[in-house]
Amino acid sequence: MLKPLTPSRDTSTVHMILVDYGRRNLAYPETQAIFTEANAVEEIESGAHDKVLAIHAFNVSEGFARDVTEDIARLLFARWEPSERPNMCMCDLFEKSGLDWVGSMREAREEAAEVARHERGFAPVLATHV
Numbered sequence: 001m002l003k004p005l006t007p008s009r010d011t012s013t014v015h016m017i018l019v020d021y022g023r024r025n026l027a028y029p030e031t032q033a034i035f036t037e038a039n040a041v042e043e044i045e046s047g048a049h050d051k052v053l054a055i056h057a058f059n060v061s062e063g064f065a066r067d068v069t070e071d072i073a074r075l076l077f078a079r080w081e082p083s084e085r086p087n088m089c090m091c092d093l094f095e096k097s098g099l100d101w102v103g104s105m106r107e108a109r110e111e112a113a114e115v116a117r118h119e120r121g122f123a124p125v126l127a128t129h130v
Contacts, residue, residue, distance in 0.1 A: 013059040015040040020051040073097035082108035
């Protein structure tokens with residue numbers, strides 16, 4: 001009888017980031033044995049990679065592998081603070097996934113400006129028609 005390649009107690013899902021290093025040089029950078037969804041999010045948020053092409057998740061014990069790029073992009077978008085500019089990798093992932101990060105930043109700036117006007121005692125000017 002053949003011994004399984006993975007220990008039966010290891011049921012974790014591993015995430016791997018496919019990075020474009022330019023000139024047709026694509027690679028999965030070295031990763032930890034257990035590289036979770038949270039690890040992938042942290043690496044992208046930190047700016048560890050310039051151009052992420054895809055994020056793949058696989059679990060040998062459960063027999064699946066799938067592209068989770070959009071899932072990770074949505075997680076990043078939910079954690080991202082619109083008052084701060086996202087790094088280029090995050091921008092690319094947001095755009096690939098159809099997430100409107102530019103509109104969110106614009107809304108955050110407008111909201112901050114309105115709060116600042118209110119705090120300084122300026123009331124919004126309402127147009128009146130005579």
